[in-house]
Amino acid sequence: MPIWCINPDCNESNSEEQRDCQTCKSSLVFEWGESYRIIWSNIGTKEKPWIAEKKLPDGVVISRVYEATNGTQTSILKVLYSTDQTYVRLFEREFDLLDRLNRERRESKKNNCSFPRVPEVPNHPDISGQVNFKLKRDITVRYLMMEKINGQNLTEWKESNNNTKVTEEQAIQWLKEILIILNKIHELNFVHRDIHPRNIIKTPNNELVLIDYGCVREILDNVDTQLTQVFSLGYTPNEQVRRKAVKQSDFYALGHTFVYLLTGYHPRAIERQNTDWRTLTENISISFLNLIDWLKEEEIERRPNNIKVILDCLNKLKDGEDLETWMQRNNHEPIDEELAIDYLIKLA
Known part of the structure; x- marks a missing residue:
């Protein structure tokens, strides 16, 4: 199974045993309680393995959504490339809301109460999970792992x-x-x-x-x-x-x-x-x-x-x-x- 690099200037595939991209040396492993790697999604293509992306009018990538695996299950990985504080704030709000909804849902289950289905966020370190790209200059990205909803x-x-x-x-x-x-x-x-x-x-x-x-x-x-x-x-x-x-x-x-x-x-x-x-x-x-x-x-x-x-x-x-x-x-x-x-x- 090919493992994909999330560097927007690279996007090359690598073999499963690699921890760093063989083309640009960017990290291929994402730690979120467990180790995850980007995999090809049937929604994407070989040239564009991501599920969705947001870009500025000039073509600069703001964020992308990928499928990732820890070896046993497939999850959704959202990567924020932009360092603009407006997008950072939106990204952190998304995490905050999902985290609070998940905590309420877990508490409701303990008390045998009903709670609507929401995408679950796996066990996580905190919102500061980051990867440093080893390019001409270090680029830090934020990422968020969440459940893939089948259907x-x-x-x-x-x-x-x-x-x-x-x-x-x-x-x-x-x-x-x-x-x-x-x-x-x-x-x-x-x-x-x-x-x-x-x-x-x-x-x-x-x-x-x-x-x-x-x-x-x-x-x-x-x-x-x-x-x-x-x-x-x-x-x-x-x-x-x-x-x-x-x-x-x-x-x-x-x-x-x-x-x-x-x-x-x-x-x-x-x-x-x-x-x-x-x-x-x-x-x-x-x-x-x-x-x-x-x-x-x-x-x-x-x-x-x-x-x-x-x-x-x-x-x-x-x-x-x-x-x-x-x-x-x-x-x-x-x-x-x-x-x-x-x-x-x-x-x-």
């Missing part, structure tokens, strides 16, 4: 299932699962900022896992800098484009994610066609359609205030049926005055 992201899942539209029952269940994960993130005063179908993994046992915490921002930071702007076409709200993301920004992205799942069309494609997305759905109740529209309101103030109110609405949808469905089931027979008054009082 398909929701875009891959849709494409492998002939772009099948999800049912309302499935959509309600999935939305609840993601909201429970997101609630834990918001409780720790973070905003995810990059929710879209490719960042949600459906595991073989049908769990949903929200991934990619590299763009999280603490809510106490009122304004993002230009360097930390996050933009996913069709899923990013206007306030986030203006670098002023809030909790409700995640709701907007979640709403458009479910537009894609319910219609099979990318939100931007629907916008370009100037089509009402509701007309592209099948057998979805008016109440659930209204809920999705509520999540993706353009104005922050018109979106839900918090996750609890969204979950309350979902529970009501799951436990009962909306009035229009009830009327259809009863052949649109008029209700009596007493029942009408009772309904009005409850609505009020």
Whole structure:
């Protein structure tokens, strides 16, 4: 099995027994509780063995994501090449959030309490894990090891299932699962900022896992800098484009994610066609359609205030049926005055 060098100016493969790259002499071993090495990912290519990368407009590499192995299991290794303090701060936030979520999850298991699935961080020394490249000048990089979540992201899942539209029952269940994960993130005063179908993994046992915490921002930071702007076409709200993301920004992205799942069309494609997305759905109740529209309101103030109110609405949808469905089931027979008054009082 070839072992890859992470030096962005090298990227050469080496044999398994080597500890340093035979081309540039960079270290090939990453210590994170155990020794890990970069391996080829079927997502990458021979020339580009990494899974993903971020670059500046001038081509300078900021970070890359690789698959790594300790000999028995495959993990995800994220490497930060940039020394810019903005990117360093984002990198440390990602580690901090994942670490805190993992600690809460372990504590919940001890107390036999449920906790949403999040990428696990293996036993680690601390965030200061670094490798020095032995080039013309020493280059220090930070790296973060985390669990590889097996499964398909929701875009891959849709494409492998002939772009099948999800049912309302499935959509309600999935939305609840993601909201429970997101609630834990918001409780720790973070905003995810990059929710879209490719960042949600459906595991073989049908769990949903929200991934990619590299763009999280603490809510106490009122304004993002230009360097930390996050933009996913069709899923990013206007306030986030203006670098002023809030909790409700995640709701907007979640709403458009479910537009894609319910219609099979990318939100931007629907916008370009100037089509009402509701007309592209099948057998979805008016109440659930209204809920999705509520999540993706353009104005922050018109979106839900918090996750609890969204979950309350979902529970009501799951436990009962909306009035229009009830009327259809009863052949649109008029209700009596007493029942009408009772309904009005409850609505009020």
